[in-house]
Amino acid sequence: GQQLNQSPQSMFIQEGEDVSMNCTSSSIFNTWLWYKQDPGEGPVLLIALYKAGELTSNGRLTAQFGITRKDSFLNISASIPSDVGIYFCGSAGYQKVTFGTGTKLQVIP
Amino acid sequence: DSGVTQTPKHLITATGQRVTLRCSPRSGDLSVYWYQQSLDQGLQFLIQYYNGEERAKGNILERFSAQQFPDLHSELNLSSLELGDSALYFCASSVGQYENTIYFGEGSWLTVV
Numbered sequence: 001g002q003q004l005n006q007s008p009q010s011m012f013i014q015e016g017e018d019v020s021m022n023c024t025s026s027s028i029f030n031t032w033l034w035y036k037q038d039p040g041e042g043p044v045l046l047i048a049l050y051k052a053g054e055l056t057s058n059g060r061l062t063a064q065f066g067i068t069r070k071d072s073f074l075n076i077s078a079s080i081p082s083d084v085g086i087y088f089c090g091s092a093g094y095q096k097v098t099f100g101t102g103t104k105l106q107v108i109p
Numbered sequence: 110d111s112g113v114t115q116t117p118k119h120l121i122t123a124t125g126q127r128v129t130l131r132c133s134p135r136s137g138d139l140s141v142y143w144y145q146q147s148l149d150q151g152l153q154f155l156i157q158y159y160n161g162e163e164r165a166k167g168n169i170l171e172r173f174s175a176q177q178f179p180d181l182h183s184e185l186n187l188s189s190l191e192l193g194d195s196a197l198y199f200c201a202s203s204v205g206q207y208e209n210t211i212y213f214g215e216g217s218w219l220t221v222v
Contacts, residue, residue, distance in 0.1 A: 033210065042111065042199055042213035043152070088152065090211075096142070096165045097211055099152040 006089050006100030014108050019076040021103040023089035032065050032072035033090040033097065043088055047074070079107050112136065113214035115200050121220045127188040130217045132200030134181055140164070141183040142201040142211060143175055152199065158183055159206040190221045 006023045013019055023032070031050055035043035047058050049065035049072060056063055063074045072091070076083055084107050089100040112135035122128055134141050143155040154167035158177035169175075172190075177183045187194060197218055201211040 031210070035213070040197075040216075040218075042113075042215045044111070045210065045212060048210045090152075096154050096157055096167060098154065099144075101151040 004089060004091055004098055004100040006103055008103060009101070010104040010106070012106045012108060013079055015079060015081060017079055019079055019083070019105060020073065021087060021089075022071060022073045023091070023100045024071040025091055026070070027091075028069040029091040030069075031092040031097075032063070033092065034061075034063050034072070034074045035088045035090060035099075037086045037088060037102075039085075046087075076105075079105075081107050081109055083107050111212040111214065113200055113202050113212055115198075115214035115217050117217055118215065119218045119220075121222060122190060124190055124192060124221055126190050126221075127186065128190065128219065130185040130187070130198055130200075130219075132183045132185070132202075132214060134183070134200075134202030135212055138202035138204050138212075139181065140203045140206055140211075141177055141181070142203070143169075143183070143185050144199040144201065144213075145196050146199060146216070147193075147196040150196075155185070164206060187219070190219075192221050195219055195221045 034046045037043040047063040052069045054065040060077045086102040090097045114133040116131045139160045142157045144152045155169040157165040175185045197216045199216045201213045203211045
């Protein structure tokens with residue numbers, strides 16, 4: 001099936017630092033989604049991107065839909081302890097969303 | 110709260126048994142998706158229903174089946190359970206068939222012993 005390459009797999013950062021993660025695919029997609037999952041809970045939608053080149057912010061989070069439609073980036077500015085969790089990218093063509101393997105973020109106070 | 114409701118939240122069952130997981134989508138959503146997440150694994154797409162009909166199938170085992178009822182709730186049936194079926198099963202919903210912004214429930218933890 002389709003594969004999304006999400007990197008990095010895990011990150012340890014100091015509180016207050018900025019974070020960047022990305023997803024790439026060999027296929028073109030119509031939508032890119034970014035989710036955050038806390039332990040034992042369902043993924044929560046952070047940002048949805050619908051057009052190539054689109055740059056969207058949600059508070060301290062900013063995501064971009066790559067111009068080639070094969071990649072997306074998520075940036076978190078001024079990280080805080082509650083940013084800890086697993087961040088998943090999801091890409092959608094027709095009818096289903098494929099997810100990356102996740103980026104596990106740890107924030108050191 | 111995403112508005113997607115899943116029950117049960119936790120269940121423990123023995124190998125060879127059968128279980129049913131239930132999902133109520135967000136109000137107004139016609140599509141329901143099922144995903145499996147094993148320990149330290151990503152989200153694996155199982156199946157999608159739209160307005161009662163199967164629309165897309167992923168890596169769903171033959172021992173698993175699903176359906177969406179007229180009231181739009183969905184059930185995922187897992188039979189002849191094996192230890193490897195232990196996982197978190199998520200339901201998600203979206204407005205339309207091709208609406209790709211999906212919202213997840215909190216999941217059902219299945220432990221097979």
